[in-house]
Amino acid sequence: MSMEKTSIDFSSTHKVIQKYPQEKRYTLAILQDIQREYNYIPREALLILAKYLDTPLSKLYSMATFYKALSLTPKGDNIIKVCDGTACHIRSSMIIIDEIEKSLHIKPGETSADGRFSLETVNCLGSCAIAPVIVVNETYYGKVTAARIREILGEYGGELNGCE
Template identity: 70%
Template sequence: MAAEKAENIFSYTREVIAGYPKEQRFTLAMLQDIQKEFKYIPRESLTLLSVYLGMPLSKLYSMATFYKALSLQPKGEHVIRVCDGTACHIRSSMVIVDEIAKILKIKPGETTGDGKFSLETVNCLGSCAMAPAMVIDETYYGKVTPAKVRDILNEYGGAGCA
């Protein structure tokens, strides 16, 4: 099974690479495409990109760890991002984070044991008028209250949310 997973990673990474010119300026876009597929950037993908772009592996690791949107660790099936920018923070976004953490039994930066959810805080979602805001996968939720959190998580089959 591990060999099959590795081959899937190599195969998909080759597809991504084939879709871009052999130029370093496309590195971030390639990393984003890979992460979208696997919910993280596997080491095997970094190795293939390093060879393809003639870029040191250390530089790719630097990029993957610099950008908060990228991850070298597997993420949950659904990634929850709660904004803690100024507008959201003053409207109690951390209360929303605490409620999610209580329900899912994880802290920001963690993933549930069943791999269903990952929780993150971010500096800005660009939705200040909807503060406090959060996004799950690519769906935005505004004016979130602790009372709404359980219902929102239930839309995603929320682990232990019933």
């Protein structure tokens, strides 16, 4: 299923890009801002950026696919990152991941059918003292238990894909 939005207003892309000088050294920063704007990097935005920086589209694709933080496919409205670093792993992050998978019917790297949630695992979120940790959008949740998952996810969309 393609979640590609059919009518995206790319005037935002122009606004993002024009905050930066027309210098290739700003490419990654611009890509990050485009990602922030759309929750992924649309192909059309890459075309606009390629023209602005006078750089080959293939170079932009190379960067966009190299960095894990960047995505060429649409992400959900709410991005859930579950830490699976050492501290979180030994404090049962896999149980947290399993609970999210059951609640949202998605696996890491996937987006829910309704486009509300994307699930990712990360190696470390830098919050080991409060492990296990998840981040939803930019909000950190520490000492997470499987029992808290439904409550946390409920803050971002109420009913979870028909699961009660």
